Amino acid sequence: MSSVTPSVSPQPAPPPADEPLQQLPIIDLQNFAFDEAGLDRIAGHVDRVFSDIGFCYLANTGVPIEQMQAVFAASKAFHAQPQAAKDTLAINDFHRGYMAPKTSVIVTSSVAKVTKPNNSESLMVMHEVAEDDPRFGQALQGPNQWPADLPGFRDTVAAYNAALQGLAQRFTQIIARALGFAPEALDRFFERPTTFLRLLHYPSHPDAAEDEFGSAPHTDYGFITILLQDGVGGLEVRRRGGGWIRATPIPGTFVVNVGDILSRWTNGRWQSTPHRVQNKATIDRYSVPFFFDPDMAETISCLPGLVPAGETPRFEPVIYGDYLMERIDKNYQYRKTAG
Ligand SMILES: O=C(O)CCC(=O)C(=O)O
């Protein structure tokens, strides 16, 4: 970690605002057409927002609307297939494939106990690991599973995945800056990123009970999540100090949030905030979260400059892959059954 040297000291986290937030803040990335002073302004905004609510919208990211529409069309076509076709891609040990409704229960220590399975189905696509890759066969390192009978599906989803990885890598430079480092300081952790693209479908559930969720309250466990949601709504984010804020859809934007490992990396300066989804609308909801995480072989230790002088780091160093496996093994039913 000695290669990550702070170049400016981060400011202390702002106190929580007196007025409760009514809406998630919007960060305008200006299609990355900013100069150094512009970068510092955006980075300062990111630091304030991630120290407070840990969630915001990202506008003007450079990802074309057509590409967003195309990935939704692909997801709808996938989920519209007969159940038997989806079941042929059942999620495998590499954590790639189809998760049928009610097969994941979120278990996190920081959020209220959750017992009911999630009312959603999804296809998980991760970073592609080919057979000639030295990592092939290690935990979570394998090929994706693609539907056989959906022309264009693989190309559309792979192109979207590549666009989101590019966005995440560029945003990581803003994050580095926001934490007081040179923009490239964190790049080496993401040369072979661990990524999860999840094509989620939430059936309409207008009479859902209070404790029946599409996604039960949870925090995300990785670095950042960049979420594309359709116009239906239903995602809510826990406000510091109590209550929930609706992440009302804003066309053309993403919702981005801090995951647990980023919060840990910042020694707790940035918040990994609980969120939940209930689709009480009369139509189905589709969303596509992209989870962008470090290389599984990297060690994550609290960043220098973020641990106050004379204090010990709040978190032990952890190999990202070990940490991730523990979280995944806890949260997914299919990993608990034999075979
Ligand atoms: O579908 C959404 O809006 C959020 C999904 C989510 O929080 C997750 O998959 O971690």
Ligand SMILES: [Fe+2]
């Ligand atoms: Fe989440």
